[in-house]
Amino acid sequence: MTPELLAARRIVRRGQVLTVLGLLAAAAVYVLALVYTPVEVRQGPAQKIFYVHAPAAWGALVAFAVVGLVSILYLWLKDERLDLFAASSAEVGIAFSLVMLTTGPIWGKTVWGTWWTWDARLTLTLFLFFLFVGYLALRAAVQDHGERARFSAVVGIMGLVLVPFIHLSVYLFRTLHPQPVLLKPSAPSMPPEMLRALLSGMAAFTLLYVGFVVLRYGLARLDNLQQGAGDAL
Amino acid sequence: MPFETPQNGGFLVAAYVVAAVIYVGYTLSLWTRASRALRKAGRGDREPGSQ
Numbered sequence: 001m002t003p004e005l006l007a008a009r010r011i012v013r014r015g016q017v018l019t020v021l022g023l024l025a026a027a028a029v030y031v032l033a034l035v036y037t038p039v040e041v042r043q044g045p046a047q048k049i050f051y052v053h054a055p056a057a058w059g060a061l062v063a064f065a066v067v068g069l070v071s072i073l074y075l076w077l078k079d080e081r082l083d084l085f086a087a088s089s090a091e092v093g094i095a096f097s098l099v100m101l102t103t104g105p106i107w108g109k110t111v112w113g114t115w116w117t118w119d120a121r122l123t124l125t126l127f128l129f130f131l132f133v134g135y136l137a138l139r140a141a142v143q144d145h146g147e148r149a150r151f152s153a154v155v156g157i158m159g160l161v162l163v164p165f166i167h168l169s170v171y172l173f174r175t176l177h178p179q180p181v182l183l184k185p186s187a188p189s190m191p192p193e194m195l196r197a198l199l200s201g202m203a204a205f206t207l208l209y210v211g212f213v214v215l216r217y218g219l220a221r222l223d224n225l226q227q228g229a230g231d232a233l
Numbered sequence: 234m235p236f237e238t239p240q241n242g243g244f245l246v247a248a249y250v251v252a253a254v255i256y257v258g259y260t261l262s263l264w265t266r267a268s269r270a271l272r273k274a275g276r277g278d279r280e281p282g283s284q
Contacts, residue, residue: 043239045245052252218267
């Protein structure tokens with residue numbers, strides 16, 4: 001067995017362990033949010049969607065930021081592993097985005113009275129999602145490994161530019177979406193029980209993100225070894 | 234008129250179920266692909282001429 005194959009198998013195993021731990025932590029957050037956090041008086045039980053929606057948004061933005069940062073490193077160092085890691089993070093980011101883009105409208109329907117509105121935060125988030133769907137489509141369409149890595153790195157960096165803009169969009173535009181309660185210059189603006197559940201959610205879904213990415217990256221390395229250089233993602 | 238807390242628990246359940254289905258579905262997808270790749274790697278390892 002080659003050292004590369006051994007390393008790839010080890011990465012897959014680590015990814016599997018981290019993913020299981022992440023899922024267990026996410027299940028604990030479900031229990032914490034449903035049982036131990038108070039019901040918000042004005043919004044009702046639907047406010048608890050927040051504990052799933054916000055960590056999913058966090059996971060998606062972290063994933064897409066990682067794609068951009070690792071893509072910059074790829075263009076600099078030309079290490080194929082960086083390209084595979086960026087593509088792995090993009091796929092995981094799409095999974096988190098799907099959670100964000102489905103739970104958001106369900107919550108929105110109860111508090112805004114509408115499933116969707118074309119305001120800045122929501123529209124930019126949808127653009128980001130489509131940008132990374134395009135990123136994966138591009139990778140599937142381009143056969144030459146070097147070109148595929150280079151083109152997708154450029155798209156990944158464009159996504160990175162969008163990430164801080166999405167975070168700041170609630171300050172820059174008039175929008176229905178609430179302003180940040182945690183990632184802002186002043187102290188978090190929520191009761192301690194809610195803050196505890198939110199922070200637990202952030203930690204649990206960050207762990208799940210890491211598990212997914214490591215597992216996907218190990219899988220990409222395995223595929224790469226089996227199919228020949230660069231055909232993995 | 235006293236303020237009444239909205240009864241919208243159904244939306245909460247729907248959102249949590251949708252999120253769980255996506256996360257578990259993606260986990261299963263990754264797990265299946267990884268198991269297949271590991272099996273394939275194991276087979277390749279046993280084939281004559283493989284390192």
